[in-house]
Amino acid sequence: MRIIVTGFVPFPGVEINPSEKIIHRLNVESHPFDFIAEVLPTAFAPAGERIRELIRTHEPEFVLSLGVAAGREAMSIERFALNINDADIPDNDGNLISGQPIVADAPAAYRPTLPIEQLYAVLEAKNIPVEYSNHAGAYVCNHVMYSALHEIDQLGLLTQAGFIHIPMMTEAEGQKGAEDGLPLETMLTAVKACLGVLAGGENQDRVAFLE
Numbered sequence: 470m471r472i473i474v475t476g477f478v479p480f481p482g483v484e485i486n487p488s489e490k491i492i493h494r495l496n497v498e499s500h501p502f503d504f505i506a507e508v509l510p511t512a513f514a515p516a517g518e519r520i521r522e523l524i525r526t527h528e529p530e531f532v533l534s535l536g537v538a539a540g541r542e543a544m545s546i547e548r549f550a551l552n553i554n555d556a557d558i559p560d561n562d563g564n565l566i567s568g569q570p571i572v573a574d575a576p577a578a579y580r581p582t583l584p585i586e587q588l589y590a591v592l593e594a595k596n597i598p599v600e601y602s603n604h605a606g607a608y609v610c611n612h613v614m615y616s617a618l619h620e621i622d623q624l625g626l627l628t629q630a631g632f633i634h635i636p637m638m639t640e641a642e643g644q645k646g647a648e649d650g651l652p653l654e655t656m657l658t659a660v661k662a663c664l665g666v667l668a669g670g671e672n673q674d675r676v677a678f679l680e
């Protein structure tokens with residue numbers, strides 16, 4: 470069993486990225502199956518290259534990517550990745566990209582292949598705010614989600630991949646979206662519950678050692 474889980478470093482306008490904090494809090498060393506947890510650069514090309522490289526190298530069963538969307542109030546399970554880079558802020562390499570396809574002559578969109586209804590259900594059962602989202606934006610998060618799904622498709626892998634946007638953490642006082650966000654601990658619990666679903670069906674206890 471191999472599962473890749475990713476987050477992102479901070480980027481312009483977001484000084485604290487809870488997705489990075491979550492990756493650092495997952496105790497992957499103690500994991501009995503191959504568990505690859507990594508913080509990606511918040512820059513279009515390097516992030517896309519890295520997620521594709523991780524997938525090619527590990528050929529995992531699952532890829533769960535996380536990123537913050539300051540202003541959202543619930544764990545947001547993304548339903549689509551769009552073939553577009555279109556940002557109004559630069560990425561961390563200073564690139565301000567508008568209206569460019571991620572991959573020329575490739576599908577306009579991909580749907581996630583993770584069992585998103587199961588992920589929704591496990592979060593709902595834990596009373597953690599959860600919602601579906603039909604738009605992952607057109608910045609680096611969408612880029613990574615699209616790049617992962619396209620790579621898996623191109624390689625003909627059975628890997629299931631998807632993306633969850635998370636709110637800002639309430640502890641990040643003064644940061645955009647923090648007041649409407651969720652405590653980091655709640656989001657960590659949510660991510661572990663999702664990993665539990667992927668690792669062992671309904672058996673969430675299998676990832677208890679991530680604590």
Ligand code: PCA
Pocket residue numbers: 477480486488511535536537538605606607608609610611
């Ligand atoms: N959120 C940004 C990129 C990195 C992150 O955590 C996004 O929503 O695209």
